[in-house]
Amino acid sequence: QSVLTQPASVSGSPGQSVTISCTGTSSDVGRYGLVSWYQQRPGKVPKLMIYEVTKRPSGVSNRFSGSKSGNTASLTISGLQAEDEADYYCCSYARVTTFLFGNGTKVTVL
Amino acid sequence: EVRLVESGGGFIHPGGSLRLSCAASGFPFGDFSMNWVRQAPGKGLEWVAYIRESRGAIYYADSVKGRFTISRDNAENSLYLQMDSLRHDDTAVYYCARDWSYHFDNWGQGTLVTVSS
Numbered sequence: 001q002s003v004l005t006q007p008a009s010v011s012g013s014p015g016q017s018v019t020i021s022c023t024g025t026s027s028d029v030g031r032y033g034l035v036s037w038y039q040q041r042p043g044k045v046p047k048l049m050i051y052e053v054t055k056r057p058s059g060v061s062n063r064f065s066g067s068k069s070g071n072t073a074s075l076t077i078s079g080l081q082a083e084d085e086a087d088y089y090c091c092s093y094a095r096v097t098t099f100l101f102g103n104g105t106k107v108t109v110l
Numbered sequence: 111e112v113r114l115v116e117s118g119g120g121f122i123h124p125g126g127s128l129r130l131s132c133a134a135s136g137f138p139f140g141d142f143s144m145n146w147v148r149q150a151p152g153k154g155l156e157w158v159a160y161i162r163e164s165r166g167a168i169y170y171a172d173s174v175k176g177r178f179t180i181s182r183d184n185a186e187n188s189l190y191l192q193m194d195s196l197r198h199d200d201t202a203v204y205y206c207a208r209d210w211s212y213h214f215d216n217w218g219q220g221t222l223v224t225v226s227s
Binding site: 047091 | 147155210218220
């Protein structure tokens with residue numbers, strides 16, 4: 001089972017926007033509208049930030065948004081804040097393999 | 111409040127067995143599918159196993175297929191992971207995670223499994 005491809009790191013200054021890509025295949029990201037994103041701060045448990053490509057759970061800031069085009073999903077963080085510094089993982093349902101995670105992206109606030 | 115509490119982790123030699131448990135509370139456990147997700151030290155997340163709410167469907171990652179067994183006891187609000195033939199690369203923090211429409215909306219704090227000779 002392969003993982004979804006994410007950039008190892010992205011960075012931005014406070015107030016800026018950053019976008020994290022998550023590239024899969026036509027068997028996972030491209031086939032199902034079941035991409036989710038998780039934030040993991042150092043030493044903490046992963047937290048659901050986006051589900052079903054674009055939906056935000058209650059309590060998650062509207063500065064976080066998701067999208068998808070073809071086999072690539074994206075997470076955009078607008079108005080970057082120091083508290084957004086964390087690792088972010090995408091995940092897609094993939095039927096036979098069931099769930100695939102991305103390799104993770106470290107977001108640094110400069 | 112949804113609460114998931116894992117237990118059973120520890121130090122084990124290669125080839126050994128370990129059984130993890132996850133105690134659930136704060137929601138109707140029997141109505142939700144559940145998963146195990148692991149994270150090796152300094153590495154990313156890896157999905158391990160899934161069990162449907164009614165125990166009708168079970169799936170495993172290729173890396174653990176044939177060695178790990180997921181199960182649940184809805185009467186006890188508990189999820190389990192029996193891990194046999196453990197290898198060095200099974201060393202990780204193991205999280206139980208509630209499944210809601212094919213995403214993981216609640217996670218436990220995790221339990222560390224260390225496989226070492």
